[in-house]
Amino acid sequence: MQGVKKSNLPSKICITCERAFTWRKKWEKNWNEVKYCSDKCRMNKKNSNISLARTL
Numbered sequence: 693m694q695g696v697k698k699s700n701l702p703s704k705i706c707i708t709c710e711r712a713f714t715w716r717k718k719w720e721k722n723w724n725e726v727k728y729c730s731d732k733c734r735m736n737k738k739n740s741n742i743s744l745a746r747t748l
């Protein structure tokens with residue numbers, strides 16, 4: 693039997709896609725700094741920031 697309680701895991705809202713995502717093992721060291729649900733969203737945010745900076 694696995695003792696994983698999914699409902700007890702913390703979750704956040706991704707600032708790029710605004711979807712809820714759940715704590716993952718790979719974030720255990722930096723969960724407080726995690727803002728994106730995936731690398732894809734992190735890239736998207738980065739790209740949009742660059743284009744926004746150019747526009748401004």
Ligand SMILES: [Zn+2]
Pocket residue numbers: 706707708709710711728729730733
């Ligand atoms: Zn996302």
